[in-house]
Amino acid sequence: MVEAEVAAAGGGRVEAVQLRIGQLAGVHEAALRFAFEQAREGSVAEQATLCITDLPVAVFCPRCDRIVELPQITPLACPACRQPTGDIRQGQELELESIELSEVGT
Amino acid sequence: MSVSETASVHAGLPRILQVRTKILKKNDELAREMRAGFAAAGVRVVNVVSSPGAGKTELLTETLRQLRDRGAAVAAIVGDLETDNDARRLAASGAPVRQIMTHGLxxxxxxxxxxxxxxxxxxxxxxxxxxxxxxxxxxxxxxxxSWDLGESLRVVLMSVTEGEDKPLKYPGLFNTADLVVITKIDLAEACRFDRAAALAAIEQVRPGVSVLETSAITGQGLDRWLAAVQ
Structure with a gap:
């Protein structure tokens, strides 16, 4: 995916890859970093740093009428008023946010 | 290192490509297309997920058999790392069945x-x-x-033998359930199954989701289950 984006942008060497990972995405950061080390070998991202933004779970509480972040994944309930809510607004992301490039051969 | 020093090293400022793309975009897009196709053709697609040994194959074999008895056109696809044992079990119902061997996936x-x-x-x-x-x-x-298969219903099974707190241990998956089925309910007493604790755990990770209790052996709860997948 990174190689395709870099090729589409006219090439270059990847300095950093920025991901956004929600706490409910089912991704373990250490395992992902380990896999990244293996996957980047021989690619345009061989020297790249992996940056991960960890996104906590946030739900919409119908009683408080606002989006609230949860201190932990469960229970899926408003931390302020205890109202159970499955209306997840953040925490399921598994996204490639950005790629930092330098020019080839420098 | 200042910005200008960085620039001199790289002979040009680093460029940032803003991508903001879902990593599973390809799968998501295909699944969306498939879901639209299934909907247009009137095919109900049920993705059944559970831990190994929760009773998926037993429940689905009985489901295929009973739906066929009712004259419904049904079929099944089953995934395992190795063997086509489950496909053969499911095919005993008489329905068309295909086995996917993932070889490790x-x-x-x-x-x-x-x-x-x-x-x-x-x-x-x-x-x-x-x-x-x-x-x-x-x-x-x-x-x-995280892998959408284009289904119209995602069912997560948990059996009475595997502990009431399964949903709390695997909140991510249970949170995506359209329906939770508690299987092997005929063994509830022998396992000292705590129904209230199980329902409370499900409610914590998927508030408001419907929960059915079934036994593929005794037939308990199958009518409601069949109505849900038909």
């Missing part, structure tokens, strides 16, 4: 399902003529979470 992906549907079509089975397609996912409560 811990979940099914949309393109794998699509390939099996194409193989069926090549054999002369019209997928659009089905009423219900059951997909028995690889036994795993983690990775199937």
């Amino acid at each position: 811990c979940h099914l992906e949309a393109d794998m399902v699509q390939a099996e549907l194409a193989a069926w079509e090549a054999e002369g089975l019209a997928v659009a003529g089905l009423q219900t397609l059951l997909i028995e996912n690889v036994g795993n409560l983690v990775c199937p979470t």
